[in-house]
Amino acid sequence: MNIELTDLTRRFGRNQAVAGVTLEAGPGVFGLLGPNGAGKTSLLRMLATVIPPTSGRMLLLGRDPRSYERRREIRRRLGYLPQNLGYYPSFTVVEFVEYFALLKDMPPGRVPVAVAAAVERVDLGGKARAKLRTLSGGMLRRVGIAQAIVNDPELLLLDEPTAGLDPEQRVRFRALLRDLGQHATVVVSTHLVEDVGAACTEVALMDAGRIVFHGTPAELTARGAADGAGDSPLERGYTATLASARMTGTRS
């Protein structure tokens, strides 16, 4: 298992962002769904070793990130796309991806070809030498994805990766996700239920810091009633599961 979480919590002052998450995930595409403030981003940031958990146990790629050396080993094999990734406007696409490839401690000799492959995979070959300040929001998001996959990560964490992508790019991106998920654990946090349906092999639904559902997209779909709220079967499953979890939470 590339991700093993046991009773993981994270607090920010009085706010409990993640409340006792227990989860295991191996290779494949893992969708993380949930409303705003559910704790998805905080969970992803802990998985990215950006913030430590307040309590609980976390093993990533079989290593405990509390030790600096183990954390460094994890980070070498990690790809991360934050929700609000800013860009250095004076860098070109290649310079930006190359800079982060070097910060991931990739062997310098491998970097140019890895950068070229990542830039081509997100279909930005034609803009490789363009300054980031000249690119559209969707293109910048693809630059972010390129830096995340440049080291061919075994654990890839993507927070709202399709935000700003046009429909054609989203379709291509889902194909890329399926491809990456064949050998890596890809965790995708998203609001877009259709992304999960099209690309994910497993899905977890978070609400109020807890995982209220964990299964396959088909199992989530099966929870929805035909006349429930939502435009697609998966959306109906999502809203029904969320409503049921909130009802249980209110009762308890």
Add this chain to the structure above:
Amino acid sequence: MSGPDALPDPAPDLVPDPAPDLGRVWLGVVAQVWRREPGRLERLAARLLRSPALARALLTTPSLLVPWLIATVVVLGVGAGVSLGTGQPMVALLAPAVTAAAIAYAYGPAVDPAWELSCSMAVSDRMVLLVRVLAVFAVNAGLGLLASAVSGEAASVTFGWLVPMTAMCALALAVATLARSAIAGAMAGMTGWMITVLSVRVTSGQFSAALTRTALVLPYLAITVACTAVAVFASRIPTGGSG
């Protein structure tokens, strides 16, 4: 070619599929076209720092315009304060703390757009910060040396602040590289600076006078509190996003 001299067609299962090789060749070509060959300075820095990533961070620090401007304004402002406060060792001792806090702020989460991503990298973000501090001082020291040719005040700031601090930052980075610990490097740099400042003051008999003047206690305390607040703000962990 179908005559008797024609080579026989190879068996279909022995013909390699050209598509994967073409893809690899294409990537090799574009990688060569797109790659930016590191300059001499970057290659030298990579060798000294034992890290191409830190060398790249060092060389690209001035190109991050907003953080660079904030850091430079503070470095020059504090430098002016140090040269005005000659004879007050506490001013010289607190100056690096103020500057370090300001540079940490400028290249921290509040201003650096890719800070969170940098925090998930294998190369320590503290080492990157040390490299950035050196870049800020070194470039300003270079510019200060040029300005010293025409201005006495510039010479005073350059030789009393920018050049010695560049040397201390280089010392800090050298120790950090050898010890593989940014904290050890920062401690070495601060210790070096304190020894330099205090030894100069002790020889001129100003050390005890400056430390025992009660009128200076409040300003020193205020500066210390302000530095601590900035450092805490610069290194704070923001809460989760919308998810």
